[in-house]
Amino acid sequence: MNEFEFIxxxxxxxSARKHSTRIVKGIGDDASTIREAANRDLIVTTDLLVEGxxxxxxxxxxxxxxxxxxxxxLSDIAAMGARPYxxxxxxxxxxDAWSGSFKxxxxxxxxxxxxxxxxxxAGGDVxxxxxxxxxxxxxLGEVESGAAVLRSGARVGxxxxxxxxxxxxxxxxxxxxxxxxxxxxxxxxxxxxxPVVEDGQSKRTDDEAIxxxxxxxxxxxxxxxxGIVLGEERLATSMIDLSDGLSSDLHxxxxxxxxxxxxxxxxxxxxxxxxxxxxxRALDPLALALHGGEDFELLFTxxxxxxxxxxxxxxxxxxxxxxxxxxxxxxxxKEKNRLWQLEPGGFEHFAGTGSHSAE
Amino acid sequence: MNEFEFIxxxxxxxSARKHSTRIVKGIGDDASTIREAANRDLIVTTDLLVEGxxxxxxxxxxxxxxxxxxxxxLSDIAAMGARPYxxxxxxxxxxDAWSGSFKxxxxxxxxxxxxxxxxxxAGGDVxxxxxxxxxxxxxLGEVESGAAVLRSGARVGxxxxxxxxxxxxxxxxxxxxxxxxxxxxxxxxxxxxxPVVEDGQSKRTDDEAIxxxxxxxxxxxxxxxxGIVLGEERLATSMIDLSDGLSSDLHxxxxxxxxxxxxxxxxxxxxxxxxxxxxxRALDPLALALHGGEDFELLFTxxxxxxxxxxxxxxxxxxxxxxxxxxxxxxxxKEKNRLWQLEPGGFEHFAGTGSHSAE
Numbered sequence: 001m002n003e004f005e006f007i008x009x010x011x012x013x014x015s016a017r018k019h020s021t022r023i024v025k026g027i028g029d030d031a032s033t034i035r036e037a038a039n040r041d042l043i044v045t046t047d048l049l050v051e052g053x054x055x056x057x058x059x060x061x062x063x064x065x066x067x068x069x070x071x072x073x074l075s076d077i078a079a080m081g082a083r084p085y086x087x088x089x090x091x092x093x094x095x096d097a098w099s100g101s102f103k104x105x106x107x108x109x110x111x112x113x114x115x116x117x118x119x120x121x122a123g124g125d126v127x128x129x130x131x132x133x134x135x136x137x138x139x140l141g142e143v144e145s146g147a148a149v150l151r152s153g154a155r156v157g158x159x160x161x162x163x164x165x166x167x168x169x170x171x172x173x174x175x176x177x178x179x180x181x182x183x184x185x186x187x188x189x190x191x192x193x194x195p196v197v198e199d200g201q202s203k204r205t206d207d208e209a210i211x212x213x214x215x216x217x218x219x220x221x222x223x224x225x226x227g228i229v230l231g232e233e234r235l236a237t238s239m240i241d242l243s244d245g246l247s248s249d250l251h252x253x254x255x256x257x258x259x260x261x262x263x264x265x266x267x268x269x270x271x272x273x274x275x276x277x278x279x280x281r282a283l284d285p286l287a288l289a290l291h292g293g294e295d296f297e298l299l300f301t302x303x304x305x306x307x308x309x310x311x312x313x314x315x316x317x318x319x320x321x322x323x324x325x326x327x328x329x330x331x332x333x334k335e336k337n338r339l340w341q342l343e344p345g346g347f348e349h350f351a352g353t354g355s356h357s358a359e
Numbered sequence: 360m361n362e363f364e365f366i367x368x369x370x371x372x373x374s375a376r377k378h379s380t381r382i383v384k385g386i387g388d389d390a391s392t393i394r395e396a397a398n399r400d401l402i403v404t405t406d407l408l409v410e411g412x413x414x415x416x417x418x419x420x421x422x423x424x425x426x427x428x429x430x431x432x433l434s435d436i437a438a439m440g441a442r443p444y445x446x447x448x449x450x451x452x453x454x455d456a457w458s459g460s461f462k463x464x465x466x467x468x469x470x471x472x473x474x475x476x477x478x479x480x481a482g483g484d485v486x487x488x489x490x491x492x493x494x495x496x497x498x499l500g501e502v503e504s505g506a507a508v509l510r511s512g513a514r515v516g517x518x519x520x521x522x523x524x525x526x527x528x529x530x531x532x533x534x535x536x537x538x539x540x541x542x543x544x545x546x547x548x549x550x551x552x553x554p555v556v557e558d559g560q561s562k563r564t565d566d567e568a569i570x571x572x573x574x575x576x577x578x579x580x581x582x583x584x585x586g587i588v589l590g591e592e593r594l595a596t597s598m599i600d601l602s603d604g605l606s607s608d609l610h611x612x613x614x615x616x617x618x619x620x621x622x623x624x625x626x627x628x629x630x631x632x633x634x635x636x637x638x639x640r641a642l643d644p645l646a647l648a649l650h651g652g653e654d655f656e657l658l659f660t661x662x663x664x665x666x667x668x669x670x671x672x673x674x675x676x677x678x679x680x681x682x683x684x685x686x687x688x689x690x691x692x693k694e695k696n697r698l699w700q701l702e703p704g705g706f707e708h709f710a711g712t713g714s715h716s717a718e
């Protein structure tokens with residue numbers, strides 16, 4: 001039994017014994033939705049980060065780990081079209097991390113991101129561990145009643161969009177595994193180079209491209225602004241954040257919506273730094289864009305009549321149309337006039353294959 | 360810097376940058392309180408349980424671990440005078456626990472307690488760990504606006520009460536450390552012997568007393584009913600649950616309320632099984648009652664004019680008056696006409712000393 005099967009069974013059991021009629025959506029989406037008042041729903045998400053599995057301490061500056069712990073949960077709130085307000089942090093550390101500066105730097109990275117989006121740390125728990133750091137990140141947000149954007153709302157004919165660009169975070173992970181390390185200046189401002197470099201001109205050196213990809217993995221930017229706009233303007237019919245990878249997450253969305261999808265390979269917004277480095281470092285930009293995890297971009301669908309209402313950019317981040325929802329319950333990839341079946345090939349599976357699992 | 364100092368610093372930093380005016384009470388109580396609607400506050404608590412620190416897998420049947428994970432959070436909700444509604448579970452397991460029956464038994468113990476109090480599992484996260492089980496248990500509850508019972512509401516002259524009895528959970532931990540193990544029958548009903556044996560006649564054998572104490576440690580009963588009554592009837596001026604131990608938790612309550620307390624040793628409801636076994640197994644009932652952790656009883660204060668309105672029992676559990684809130688900002692213990700200074704000597708510190716740290 002894998003993680004997805006276990007969650008599916010939990011979902012079944014929890015749903016069979018549903019004691020609360022105020023749960024609008026429980027297990028099985030980016031976050032859970034609870035009816036708070038007549039006009040407002042509460043959105044809750046939790047994300048467990050485990051050392052050695054979800055991150056490697058020697059490759060992750062503690063400040064960036066604090067950032068990422070909050071970022072992944074903010075991304076879930078965004079994927080519900082909600083506005084984040086409060087956060088909770090359960091934090092386990094071995095004795096050696098207690099005594100050093102680890103926890104202070106972690107917290108400083110966490111608070112810097114919380115401040116950026118006006119999120120207040122409202123509680124949590126702290127424990128010692130025998131080995132390894134573990135963080136459970138919890139964020140609460142709100143939407144107007146019924147406005148939460150679920151995975152299950154995609155309809156045939158809806159256009160599929162994705163924010164930002166794809167494949168960078170997985171390339172960053174690959175570079176970490178090859179031994180690359182992020183160079184951090186001591187002052188806090190120094191780490192905020194992500195978006196500038198990403199959208200910058202192509203004059204950057206390979207070293208700069210590598211640093212940008214490492215930050216793409218270690219310092220993801222949750223698309224909070226896009227989430228709020230898509231939710232409050234009721235523009236998206238369905239949404240999910242890209243944590244497992246486009247091919248896996250699109251499958252999740254299609255399954256929940258009982259639809260299929262066709263994606264145009266040429267329209268995928270490949271990460272510029274991956275393109276710059278490809279060939280020289282066995283990075284396949286298309287494979288990384290399709291199957292690489294942790295980009296934390298938003299994948300969403302829009303009814304054809306609403307496409308013209310979409311803003312061009314939110315917080316400087318653009319979107320790309322990448323395909324369309326179909327009746328045929330399959331996910332297909334169009335590449336150079338050929339049609340491939342696109343199998344889920346998320347984060348866990350892509351490593352080492354080097355090519356996308358189209359067949 | 361210890362855990363309490365770290366939390367104090369987090370509290371300071373979070374409070375300095377409070378972005379949300381809807382936080383009624385953030386870090387620093389049993390749970391956090393958020394204004395949900397004009398007439399309703401949301402109560403949120405998280406509890407991190409780490410293998411090797413908070414529990415030992417070889418001494419803890421997974422079904423009881425599932426029970427305890429939820430029980431400790433329900434106890435926090437009760438200590439706020441709130442009614443629990445929804446829960447979330449972040450769950451990390453090493454590969455060997457994934458493949459066996461561990462997770463199914465854990466979940467079955469968790470759901471059995473959730474069903475008992477009508478709590479719905481609404482979401483969470485699942486991850487693999489490299490080593491050791493880790494559980495973050497999150498529960499959400501509600502109170503009428505302003506009815507949350509904080510640690511900070513105790514006033515001079517208030518009477519101090521405690522539910523149930525004291526010292527059993529710490530004695531159970533000591534027995535586990537000495538090698539005692541809980542005997543579980545295979546059918547689910549077989550483990551529900553806690554309250555029956557505890558309140559039963561003294562004809563039980565030492566083996567039965569040992570089993571009851573092991574369950575007191577491994578299968579705590581959160582005082583959900585008492586929490587709801589004390590909160591909804593507005594009977595308690597302050598409240599905390601006994602997780603660190605009476606001496607520590609009473610200090611926490613007094614510090615938050617800016618008061619002191621005097622406790623009468625003769626009035627403490629010592630656990631019957633501890634009394635039965637004392638002497639033969641180096642268990643000091645009074646030391647365990649004062650400093651032993653994890654009884655998960657409720658410690659609360661009541662204004663003198665409301666004492667007569669207190670019910671005798673809720674869900675079969677009685678309460679005991681154990682002392683009074685004083686102006687002198689000290690916690691004192693009256694024992695046989697002598698007055699001792701009662702220092703915090705919670706869970707972590709009592710082990711191995713064998714006597715209470717009165718001086």
